[in-house]
Amino acid sequence: xxxxxxxxxxxxxxxxxxxxxxxxxxxxxxxxxxxxxxxxxxxxxxxxxxxxxxxxxxxxxxxxxxxxxxxxxxxxxxxxxxxxxxxxxxxxxxxxxxxxxxxxxxxxxxxxxxxxxxxxxxxxxxxxxxxx
Amino acid sequence: xxxxxxxxxxxxxxxxxxxxxxxxxxxxxxxxxxxxxxxxxxxxxxxxxxxxxxxxxxxxxxxxxxxxxxxxxxxxxxxxxxxxxxxxxxxxxxxxxxxxxxxxxxxxxxxxxxxxxxxxxxxxxxxxxxxx
Numbered sequence: 462x463x464x465x466x467x468x469x470x471x472x473x474x475x476x477x478x479x480x481x482x483x484x485x486x487x488x489x490x491x492x493x494x495x496x497x498x499x500x501x502x503x504x505x506x507x508x509x510x511x512x513x514x515x516x517x518x519x520x521x522x523x524x525x526x527x528x529x530x531x532x533x534x535x536x537x538x539x540x541x542x543x544x545x546x547x548x549x550x551x552x553x554x555x556x557x558x559x560x561x562x563x564x565x566x567x568x569x570x571x572x573x574x575x576x577x578x579x580x581x582x583x584x585x586x587x588x589x590x591x592x593x
Numbered sequence: 594x595x596x597x598x599x600x601x602x603x604x605x606x607x608x609x610x611x612x613x614x615x616x617x618x619x620x621x622x623x624x625x626x627x628x629x630x631x632x633x634x635x636x637x638x639x640x641x642x643x644x645x646x647x648x649x650x651x652x653x654x655x656x657x658x659x660x661x662x663x664x665x666x667x668x669x670x671x672x673x674x675x676x677x678x679x680x681x682x683x684x685x686x687x688x689x690x691x692x693x694x695x696x697x698x699x700x701x702x703x704x705x706x707x708x709x710x711x712x713x714x715x716x717x718x719x720x721x722x723x724x725x
Contacts, residue, residue: 462620465642466598469672473716482716486689487674488594509674510597511643536717537669540601542619542641557618584605584614585668 462550467541467573467591468506468513472526474535476518480505489514493571502526506570515541515570539577539587547574547592554578566592594682599673599705599723600638600645604658606667608650612637621646625703634658638702647673647702671709671719679706679724686710698724 473479483489489507496503501524506513517538519527529538544550547566554561562577569575569591578588605611615621621639628635633656638645649670651659661670676682679698686693694709701707701723710720 462618463641466601466644469598469601471716471718479716486594486686486691509595512598533665534717536712537672540669554618559618580668584603584611585666586603 462542462544462553464543464545466512467543467589467593468515469537470515470517470539470541470587470589472530472535472538473516473518474530476503476505476516479516479518480507483507483514483516491516495570496520497570500525504570513541539589541575541589541591544590544592547576547590550590551576559583594674594676594685596675596677598644599675599721599725600647601669602647602649602671602673602719602721604662604667604670605648605650606662608635608637608648611648611650612639615639615646615648623648627702628652629702632657636702645673671721673707673721673723676722676724679708679722682722683708691715 480491489509491505491507493506501520502517503520505516517526521527526538560579560582562579566574566576574592576590580587612623621641623637623639625638633652634649635652637648649658653659654663658670692711692714694711698706698708706724708722712719
């Protein structure tokens with residue numbers, strides 16, 4: 462089902478500082494920046510090989526990423542895996558007794574179609590399926 | 594500096610159960626299994642595109658991964674990024690006031706040369722540099 466690691470989603474308090482840090486320290490260029498009101502984040506994405514580092518700044522303390530930072534601090538928030546067809550992947554997962562956050566695909570970053578799987582079903586890892 | 598996401602390191606309590614879950618649910622094949630006494634883990638690696646999912650089972654409660662699970666539960670433990678030359682990368686990072694866990698490269702999985710960077714220097718993300 463997984464074709465690649467699409468991205469590593471990282472919760473940060475200060476998006477500008479995090480972008481600057483990753484650029485200066487690790488040479489990652491952040492070519493995409495976007496505010497996703499529906500997900501409560503401002504995000505920036507920098508390419509690394511066939512994957513991306515996605516920096517996520519919460520738009521408020523009551524957003525999912527805001528609550529994550531409040532309880533666990535900054536750090537890895539979720540892993541996005543590439544799939545050929547997110548709708549087919551969701552159908553397949555429904556046969557595996559997996560707890561889905563999104564029953565149907567919805568629009569994600571960079572024009573992708575995405576769906577989240579609950580971390581309780583994946584050993585504590587919040588998983589995002591990404592169809593580019 | 595980063596050439597790709599080398600692997601996502603995931604802390605698990607039961608390695609056999611986790612391997613079986615990822616294989617049956619997501620179609621990931623775990624082709625490498627190894628006990629790393631020096632790191633206090635039994636690990637399994639499954640390829641996804643140019644990256645790997647690394648499942649890490651602690652060898653005891655007092656190991657780093659054992660303590661991680663005790664305090665935070667199962668989940669993403671660290672991110673490994675590919676670099677062309679881990680020794681050169683460490684030298685470059687020493688000029689950036691980064692807190693290194695490993696000042697010098699050491700042997701890692703699958704014959705790689707690796708070094709860890711402290712999560713306090715990388716916004717809560719434990720980062721591993723990996724030279725294959």
